[in-house]
Amino acid sequence: MVKVVLENVGKVFKSSKEAKETIAVKGFTAEFPSNKVVGILGPSGCGKTTTLRAIAGLDPPSEGKIYFDDKDVTYLPPIERDAALLFQFAVVYDNMTVFDNLAFPLMVKGVEKEEINKRVKETAEFLGLSNILKKKAKGLPAGINQKIALGRAIIRKPKVLLLDEPLSSLDPESRLYLRRELKNVIRSMETTAVYVTHDQSEAMTLCDKIAVMNEGKVHQYDTPENIYMNPATTFVAWFIGEPGMNLIDCSLEESEGKYYIKIDGVSDVSFDVSKWSDILKKSEKIVLGIRPEFITITKAYKKNSMKGKCLVVESFGSFALLDILTNCSPNNIIKVKTPLSDDLPKVDEDIYLKFPTEYIRLFDKKSGELRVVMTE
């Protein structure tokens, strides 16, 4: 029940062998509100686990401060922080019984036997582990193991619950199941939870706010909806969504006092951006982003639409994913997600793509930052 504050947290790993420094995390500043679940999302190697370990106290950061409420915990050992951590591969002490596993955090604190018994029973009840309490923890399925680890984490009612991809090593079925379980636990526990994952659907479903990271930097820290609708950078735009946003190079052109965005390599598609010309003029080069699901396709030419050839059609039960070959750059394939219908284009068929203005996002090519949301 504390808020966790990261202030300019950074971590550099020094490799003694090559005298090389690897920057794992750079300038992470954020406030994780109490009683909420905050996600740290990013591809592998983006620094999310490093951040989590710094919060847990396993590896202190090389710069910056970490506060639990107002208390500076940057260099406190884990034992004094009252934070629990769930690992990607569930840790169970497999030489002990399930009961002893759950009891371990209390036992090392020197809690009374009776109190231990009571709390272990409660926790086991809550997680549905009661019937295996006497079993050896060795050789249980991965899903159960993660539950035991979760039980060990929550039995001492920690102020902060840290989760390092706890579901990614499970099979899909137990993943779905444990995900709901986790949600229940976090809600009922009144704890500040930090959830690290590379799986966007996990982050989107579990978290109140998400920090999207790449190469050690936080690209966006916002609500799931905002991250999806208004990605702060081209990286977030590409990373979020399945598939991610189409990112197309464009240029700003002026004619008769009005400003237009024109897609490079395509002659007859342009969008009026006079309203934002001041912002856009500052950019050397502009990238237009649009989500595959917002593109509309037609078989006949319509005004301001772009011609393309259908390369791949993948149908997915209720929708289809199309790869359309166009003249765009840097990637000449535009992905389109469309509801399944009978007049779906066929492979090698020519079709026309139209980008509804309100879904267009404009980024600065160099910095990758979002500049214009074309919604009004």
Place this chain on the structure above:
Amino acid sequence: MAKLVVENVTKKYGPALTLEKISFTAEEGQITVLLSPPNGGKTGICKIVAGLDEVDSGKVYLGDRDITNLEPKERNVSMMFQKLALYPNMNVFENIASPLKARHLPPSEVKKQVEAIANKLKISHTLYRKPGTLSGGERQRVALSRALVKSDAELYILDEPLTNLDAKIRASMRAEFKILQKEINQTMLYATPDPIEALSLADKLIVLDRGKIVQQGTPEDIYRNSVNKFVATLVGYYPINLIEGSIIERGKKIILQTDAFEIEISKLRNSVKDYINSKVTLGLRPELLNIAKTEPKTQEPSDLFYIKGDVFEFEIRGSDTVVYVKINDQIIRVLESKITKYDTGMTVWLQFNLKDIYLFDAASEQLIR
């Protein structure tokens, strides 16, 4: 290019897995996809076809040759491994050149062919680097190149070629692979645990369950007419809703009665008449369900069902929304391929078509219709 015929292949792989009477045909120039959860026997079949594992009984034919007892190199097949199996001590060029060198091709010819395939798979810039220095996606491409460089192989076996990749890269490689396959147009045997990959790539899909083939056919057919609960659960885009219930006859009507709701299925009388008064499982694919926020006007009689419920919760995943609709304590997942917002507790109407429902016999788990 040749047709692969696997006939009654049986092989015991320890206590957990036995391939039992595996028979299928992989047609010339098509992708035949083997789909199963991990340890379902896919890799075993790939290895048997490649000649790395010997069968206990059964036959394998490639074209008109019986290759059951041939050494791998006598079979003229090519294989890509799930673990890639790149030779870590050799650079990319040497890796790709390995199959050509084994045939003692002249160096100039080797160079030409390696460069051609590297070009096609966009890894020319990595040719003189060691596999250890490459990214996951690049390594995947090297392994694929090494499999494809044997251009006269009669069969290409791909054992989970995309499994090790990040989800993001996997999706884009899948589309790229589809384009590539169209281009080279060879007979391929492709194993994967990922139903989306299977549905997207397969000309023919073979579903395995613990060493047995449970269904084979076109992806569309298997998706629509899954023979049992296992196939219906595996082959889909999101886990199917399974609701226990029973079929009863009420007057002239046939009713499917579940804890959540009742629907009239008299139109299916012919298929379900043997199951009246017995327990069944209703399967509803989340992606084939719809949600209406306002009460629809029902026009009797109709194949469309509307069931009233309320939103338990919803999740936004990527660009889809998963809505959990609660109907009499039963929670039903609905996948909407767009982002929609709901208030929890609000009343909605679940909507589905009679033609989209699956009925399984509760005891045997086989499809009734």
Place this chain on the structure above:
Amino acid sequence: MKVSSLIKFVLVALVTLILIAYFDLPILVMIITAFKQRADIFTPVPKWIFTPTLKNFADIFAGTTTMAEGTLAIRNSLLFVTISTVIAMFIGSLAAYGFSRFKFFGREDLLFFVLSQRFMPGIVIVLPMFVLYSSVGLRGTPLGLILLYINAALPFVIWMMRSFFDEIPREIDEAARLDGHSWFTIFIKFVLPVARNGFLATFLFSFIFGWGEFLFALILTTPESWTMPIAIVNSRVSSEILWGQIAAYGVISIIPVFIIAVALQKYLVRGMTLGAVK
């Protein structure tokens, strides 16, 4: 908090120093002695400060003392051990590859039979070989000793190399087989290069063991084929104990071993437990 961690540090540093002193001081004494003049050795109080000399080493290499066999023994040791280790490495690696890649009836039993050879008391092997060698004229010959050394190294090499080969994914072999290479090519060109660190480590360990071997050499060598350990032991027989030269001799004998030991730190545990503990 700060104080307790300081105490902890001091305590640990102290224990570490005591351990290092306990284990390395004797070696230091030997090295010092090797550089001492005779007069500096024979003192009632151990002398830690003295004028170093290279005379002891020079005497050994010049052969000007009773330890004339010295250089011969060094040469013998290097020769016998190198040859036997190289041969054992190739024979043993090949067998280890077979053990690692094929399952066959009785494989495990065979492997443990190989291991049991490592734990056979040396005396059980060497006595019969003494009788046999005496009768066929191999006693005292380099060949006889080398053959025995190869055999002595084999269990170790097979077990170590098998544990390294087991770590190489089988798919490497399978891919190479599909590429159309023969088993022997796969072993030489695909698997061995990947295991080269393990190969080197195993080689060096075998070398160290051979280098220190005593019992076989004691029973089966003649002064012409004495190895270093035998020469050292026999130097005691002379009327006056040449401490300085013996120490110098000891220093020479540990130089290659110590260099190897530093290089081998990463594989130390594995080598010492035949790959059982990694």
Place this chain on the structure above:
Amino acid sequence: MARNRSFLRIGETAVPGKSRLFLFFSLAPAFAFILFFGIYPFLFACFYSVRSFYFGLNVDNVFTGMSNYHNSVIDPLFQYSMFVTLVFVIVSVGLQLLIGVGAAILFSVIKTKAYKYIQVFLSLPLMMPPVVTGFLWWYLFNTDLGIVNYYLSYFGIMPRNVNLLANPITALASIIYADVWMWTPFIMIVTYAAIQSIPNDVMEAAIIDGAKDRHLIRKIILPRIKTALLVVLLIRVIDAFRTYDLVYVLTGGGPGTSTQVASLEIYNTAFLKWFLGQSFAQALMLTAILILVGNILIYLLRRGV
């Protein structure tokens, strides 16, 4: 299904013809050696251990039944040598285990980055040729020149002119001391590695759970290195039973026969009495003990460390 039981397999599969040939050629050279240099001497020893076989002496080489074994067992010298060996094994290996495991745990708990370098220094005794080690200690225990005597008397523990190697008790103690010096690093390094191989996650989870050092050692570390410890222990026991070179150089079995360990006794039977028949009998009895210990080790290895 009959082929399922095929003798030769690659991985899970039966080995086809050409592979079978390769398998044969891969194993053949090594087994040629092992069979000849391992099995032949063993059978030879078995055969002559029941005969009155004297080497080079003019004694009839005849079958004498179990008398070589019988005579050995009732021979007080042989009995005593087995007893000394046993004392040596138990005390020496026990001390090594105590110091080695203690040091390993100490180093793992403090997690010092310097361990890499400390290990180099601590592993040096392990790498020394045993004969050199024996000589070194012979020198260090020397009454007039050795630093052991000097410093022991300097600190008033004992008078200077006591020859430690001349008294049965102190001689054995000296041998044990040298053996501990030589082999403790082995146990320490292996134990340390075993502790390091405990997944980092587990240690970290325990730390996060609030475990203190003593909990870590008792509840996490010790239970997880049990098997590895047993393996090193058995390796040490077997090797200690076979100890030869160190004793040979340091005391030569003396004073008298007070430190005559089994290997030395067997050697003397063979090369002082030239009674090879009896020495074979003795050697085979020692082997029997080692086989027993070895089988426990093998059982553990098979179960997986």
